[in-house]
Amino acid sequence: MSLESAQTTAFTNGRSIELGAIPTLEFDGFEDAILDAVALGQRVAALFAAPSARPGGALLYVVLADDRENRLGVTRTKIDGDSFPSLTPQCPQVHMFEREIAEQFGSSPTGHPWLKPVRYHRSWTGRDAWQRPAHEAILAGVTDFYRVGGDEVHEVAVGPVHAGVIEPGHFRFQCHGEQVFHLEIALGYQHRGVEQAMAGGPHARSIHYAETVAGDTTIAHATAYCQIVEALARCQKTARAQTLRGVALELERLANHVGDLGALAGDVGFLPTASYCGRIRGDFLNMTALLCGSRFGRGMVRPGGVVFDVDDARVAELLRRLDAAERDTAVAVNLLWDTPSVMARFEDIGPLPRQVAMDLGMVGPAARASGLARDVRHDQPSGIFRFAHIPVSTYDAGDVFARAYIRWLEIQQSTAFIRDQLSAIPAGEVRVPVGPVAPNKLVVALNEGWRGEVCHVAITDAEGRFGRYKIVDPSFHNWTGLAYALRNQQISDFPVCNKSFNLSYCGHDL
Amino acid sequence: MLRLISARRQQGHRTTTYPDGPAPPLPDRFRGRPTIDVAKCADGCRECVQACPTGAVTLTDKMRIDLGKCLFCSDCADACRDHAITYTNEYALAARRREDLVIEQDEQVHDLAAALDAKLLGLFGRSLKLRQVSAGGCNACEADVNVLGTVGWDLGRFGIQFVASPRHADGLLITGPVTRNMELALKKTYEATAAPKIVIAVGACAISGGPYIDHEQTCNGAEALLPVDLYIPGCPPHPLTILDGLLRLLGRIEDGSRPAARSGA
Known part of the structure; x- marks a missing residue:
């Protein structure tokens, strides 16, 4: 597939294009454009929602990076209701973007395997993807965590306030002795409303x-x-x-x-x-x-x-x-x-x-x-x-x-x-x-x-x-990599693993 | 082993002798305490007020700059056609009272942070353990607080140390505008610290909200939740500004009020 296709508009880093030149695809076409591009080795640099002219509606935009051709591609689709089909099962790299869209616009990616808030704030549209009551405070880090069961399994919870002079975040380890089965990272403590x-x-x-x-x-x-x-x-x-x-x-x-x-x-x-x-x-x-x-x-x-x-x-x-x-x-x-x-x-x-x-x-x-x-x-x-x-x-x-x-x-x-x-x-x-x-x-x-x-x-x-x-921020892509890198490691190696990524909390939390 | 010793020789001794010796040199473009020369302000055009991103510059009966809100970006000075505002090289900025952070036009002297009272000085003067709480900023203040722990500054020689638990701490050093999402954690950390305890707000965010003033996601600084004992302005403050503030609080530097900084120093 070439980027010159009708599905996406090709351009380069730092060049503006007319909004009118960007095709608005049906959702199926949008999905195909992303999956095809990723299959060819391209990356999803950004996937986000923007308000559309129609009240309550939104447009989904994707920015695809074709690193071999030194070009970018952009396309979009309309989402009208309070949900859209999740691409995460076929394309894991969009999983945080879809969670972010759900949190900001109250539109749920149906079929997302682990749909949780990203930064713990009210949506920008008044719709809530998790049907949380408007009068109840949203507390950062208060959410479901993946649990491993069994007599000899234990959970270690760290943060948001850490031992060093360092930003806040919450880390949940599912451990068997020293061995980490799974690490889940909950952020959002630094959220200060930059995009808005x-x-x-x-x-x-x-x-x-x-x-x-x-x-x-x-x-x-x-x-x-x-x-x-x-x-x-x-x-x-x-x-x-x-x-x-x-x-x-x-x-x-x-x-x-x-x-x-x-x-x-x-x-x-x-x-x-x-x-x-x-x-x-x-x-x-x-x-x-x-x-x-x-x-x-x-x-x-x-x-x-x-x-x-x-x-x-x-x-x-x-x-x-x-x-x-x-x-x-x-x-x-x-x-x-x-x-x-x-x-x-x-x-x-x-x-x-x-x-x-x-x-x-x-x-x-x-x-x-x-x-x-x-x-x-x-x-x-x-x-x-x-x-x-x-x-x-x-x-x-x-x-x-x-x-x-x-x-x-x-x-x-x-x-x-x-x-x-x-x-x-x-x-x-x-x-x-x-x-x-x-x-x-x-x-x-x-x-x-x-x-x-x-x-x-x-x-x-x-x-x-x-x-x-x-x-x-690059950290938005990379935090999941840190969680993955901890699998089957010793929990005592977490600090050195964490530092080897040295990701930003504030850049992620915006 | 030989390599380690050779590296040690090569790297040399690099700890500053400040405050006994001179302060480490600041770059000529460093933006410290601003001064306002109102005689140069010909027409009161208010361009500086409009240019300020955080509302730190005000012009009512007098012209004022609130260092608690100031990002030291010099947008006000750049907007002024008459060059009435100048950012000097003066790094000593910390204050004990919020109102002492406000600079007025043609100010002759200003009050810098005074030492703790005798009782607290007796408790903390030679050993001050702080729990740092990062609450929503950009991590630059945290970075330049951390720098004080490097061999270049060696904060430990003053008995000041950052500790891992609020239970071990004599006070909190807070950075960031205090996001709504950190409100509870900050309160709990404060409650877990044994009394008597002090609170130090470092950076424009922790003092006023900084660039995030009046965002609904933040509390406009630590003061909304806790009593603040020391304000250290900047965005972020230079390590020397932070150290100067801490040493004044502990009575190690005592020229409490000084002549207004000369411009273009």
Whole structure:
């Protein structure tokens, strides 16, 4: 099947299309479009509902990523009543999207094998997929959990408040002694209404919502938002702005990857790397602060480009710090691979087989560690990544070691990329004016954040406002992968497995 | 083993000597305490008020910026044609009273956080165990609280430590706007902490709701549920701002009020 078929409209990352150009299929055709595309190796980047003109009705949109052809496809269907047929039994990677649609729009995917709330809030339509009484409070995490029965089986419940300085989530383990049969993860504690608040924009808070979807992914989410606005306003960014965005994105990756390797070392009790990487992470954050004043990149990326330029002295200082941090990182990280007690705790722990990663629609380093060569910078490139290519790092073991080692490979690639880019920054302005946002359009922006694919989708109404703004943080795809990786593992290995994914609660909860 | 020793030599000693020595240098583009030079505000055009994403900037009888709501994004300063608002490099921002977070035009001095009273200082001054509760933010405040535990800052040398259970804690350090979904968990955590106990709100979210002010999904900060003893503004606050606030609370830094920060420092 070609993407040029009548079923889907083909376009590329960061390009807007007319809403009218998107076919509205019967549900059967919509289902076939998704199942056919996934059978051909495409991914569901987003599946979501949007309000339709008819009161009480909704439109289902799907964004399919064809990574081999570097293209995206979009199509839609109408759902009128309070239910629609679930695709999850044939296409597991949509299971969380369908739960989200049920929760937000009160429309149930019939036949969904495990239809539970995602974030524990009232629906946006007044309809409730679980027929919960309007006067009863919805309590996060109060729901059915998969139970394993038997005399020697026990349940371990952890959270929402955890032992460390970490975000809230609830974890239910079904255990037989040390062995975990099943882990179920209930989130939603960080839900603060970001998607609803984005609707009606762009407004004064829009960019700040984007910057705080996940604070450690500020650059990737802010860039995705800006790509949306720029596509809708037909704004051409300068090469210099795109380069500086790329540098900021890779600095964000470096800080987080180095921090994760330190935290993984800490979780297996190997303190040298834990101590060194904890500090070196700060060196990378401080490089971002040297760019824009904020360690998390707040205020750096804005529609039209970036806010802060660099002169020769600042570039020289960044390069000097990059060299120093590179040396320190290499010494600190290579200790891990040379230490048998670390490797014994990394290898063969928390395996996620390639086929499972594929079925679940995993993204980012977690997918690449299971052998899937998925990377937005390579597959759906935008901005600087259309001109400067970063090789995709993969490993096939799918265990904690693979997820750690992928980070080390990516640290080296990102360091080289930043050095290259800073050594030859194109001349020009860093920011250009942005005009008004065009009405009746749909645009998708994808970015490879350090956890994986950051996906924003905007649909504008007749007045040029966001009628629907969908955000998919990579964690939304990947949390199920963590749950799977724990099967038949020892419960004492949960911390190191969890850290090897290091997923975002706030990015998932929105 | 030799490799470990060699790595240890290579990495060196990196813990800051602050507060005995100088504070670690801040980047020149760091946005700290803002100042308002109302003489430059020619026409009272209110562009700054409209540009502020959280309603931190107000103009009634006087112009004010509420640091409890401020995201330090400089949208107000960028909107001002007369350059009446300037973000300085001043990192000391913490306060004990909510009203002390409000900056007025042409302010000469401002009050920073005072130390705990003698009784609490006797209990917590040399050993303060905190339970951190993350309640709906973006995880940036949590990240820069965590940084204080790294070898670069070594929070343990002040007797301050984050503990795993509220039963072991002398107080809570809260981040995030307190979502409705975290309301119950936060209340229970507070109740499980033995009295006397203190509450520290870190970041614009925990103080006022931050970017999520007036979202029905949040409580507009910790104060809606609990009495707050220390406010540390920022989005997120720099680790130095957080450490400065904690040390002031414990009486380790004592210049309680200081001249208003000079602009462009």
